[in-house]
Amino acid sequence: MLVKKAFTYALLAAITLVPWNATAVNRFSLSNLLPKPDLNLADATAAATSLAESLLVKSLLEISEGNTKQALDTIDQLIQSVPNFKLAYLVRGDLLMAQGKYLQSFGSAGNNPTEAIRDLQDEARARIERHLAKQVKEKQPNLLLAPNDQQKHLIVVDTSKSRLYLYRNESGQLKYVADYYITVGKNGVIKQSEGDKRTPIGVYFARPKLNQPLPDLYGEGAYPLNYPNEWDKEHNRKGSGIWLHGTPSNTYSRPPRASDGCVVLTNQDLKSLEPFLQSGKTPVVIVNDLEWLDNTSDSPETQKKELTAAIDQWLGDWKAQDTERYLSHYSKDFSSDGINFRKWAEHKQRVQAGKPDVEISLSDISMFSYPDTEKKLVVVDFVQDFKSPSLKNRMQKRQYWIQENNSWKIIYEGAA
Template structure:
């Protein structure tokens, strides 16, 4: 058992288990035995196919149960189905070595480049760790507060777990329908400038669907660009471009967790499935360093509080009283094109055409918590269609606002007409 479970003991230590001797040989088994229902079939929302992640789990289950021949057969099937899945080949190679001698490390292939072995070890660790830390179906991602009726799905990237989760809005609630292993920037997250090899953190939208036939083979079957840098990025001096969700070259099934220049990289089968579920300009993509979850009761309370915050602003906008409106804006307000708060509020007042009272309604409201970042206040991004009635005139504008928590109050720190 000691030799058979070398891989399991190595991974167990790396994913946070602390045990000794033979106990470490079975802790990963505990993880994989506790996998979700889809671990014995296809993932939710995904057409049935031989899923390499499920096949890899089966190899580890057999290995943890000391069924070496069964594990070998499953590993053979894995690399036969996915010949470019390098992690599968690593696991299979270790199993073959076990027939001849004990192994002392995960990835015992002689003369293999150390950096490539480390990359594969990291991939194995994050894949299994993501199974240990599955989202609780009774909890809701804290980042989601409210979506429009015409928005079906939201994509949430969790950099810490190298995972992309797809949540679907069902009867006003949010349900996890699928999730995928992903690779991110070589230097992690929190992108600030062009070429820093980091993946941005923020709330974005899919802006296009680029077919693979129009792209270099490096990107696989296609790409889904996002709108980085968004308004908040630009207001804070962040630069760069070309942040995509894309696939892999044909000679690589997957890439190491930290391997892109800033893009979010999926396997080619996963990208195809994901691409079929997104709507251009309509599907939000929230990239977080560490995705947080809350209870349904907490989510509902937070959603109501955010709507109350927005309603208070709307009501004061109707009065056309500049001082009532000003109280909703931060002294650190940043508008596009270098406008300060006074410039922006003057522009708002001018649009009222001198009316003492106007009618304002908001519809198609979306509310998302902005991912936590170092040295940044708690942030909510609101987008909505504003309809203002001034006399016999009617003015419709799509807006996006960024609200920061300053002390106990929420204040608008940036606003843009879309």
């Protein structure tokens, strides 16, 4: 009994700071997590993934209650379901070793955990914290997330929690669909240069799945993100090849920080996302330390109304060919493909000197908070229809609006 209790408390102290008790054990009803026969492929895969993660956490909770025999049965059930889940084998090894010796901590049968063991400890912690969190289904991210009607789904990645959240766009309202464990860069986040093994923070768009054969490292497949985007380029961030991709065939999941900068999911999870990614239009907002809406938060809806009013005023002043008022909507730090505010203003003053009659309309407007800045920054995409005596065109356009002195200003503008 002494060996069992010593193992239990050392295990829990090593993998999480969250309190564990019988109430937490009762929170999980595995029968409710079994895939239902009428689920579609994506929902069934998500349910199966949730079941696998729940079995892992259930085994650890059983250990915390001293039920090591039941925990071993549970972990064996998990391994039978997911034969290449390395973390499950580590827990099973600890349970077997606990029958014959004193263990100092989780995964430390050799008394000196290797880097690989520490990686698995981090994965256990991330998965446990997710299962003990309630807000992910009940609350929404504290971000302005306003996809247009063409963007049926939206992805938010929280790098600090090793989690990817999928939302469905229902007439402008985001509805939680599922969430998945993920891996990010070995050296963390805020990518700056080629080969730094960091994951970028920002707003990106997932392109369709790559068709060419890929090494086994990428598993089920890969969906490139448009890194570096306009904001990255303006800040001289280098590198390329940031993808959403799967895991090698002999690996169920990888540690929280193990990629070269990509966002990595299990092959099953990536497969379940395929219907939502293949359009090539899915926004992917990558955040570090995601905050959730509560009663004290500034409402993103308020930001949306303020920014919509600023866009309408900008458009109205452009239509009126009121150059001074039109330029007042641009930040003095404005830059676009090497053109600064002064050059932009000179160009617009020349073009609008004769005050030509113009017809301009915007459609398919989307807005996404950009998390890579201390100031409030929003990416705005739209389709622009422009007609003047000398020009007629239709283009996909992208602007970055930043809040300066409580006013929204355009800091970047260009083709999307």
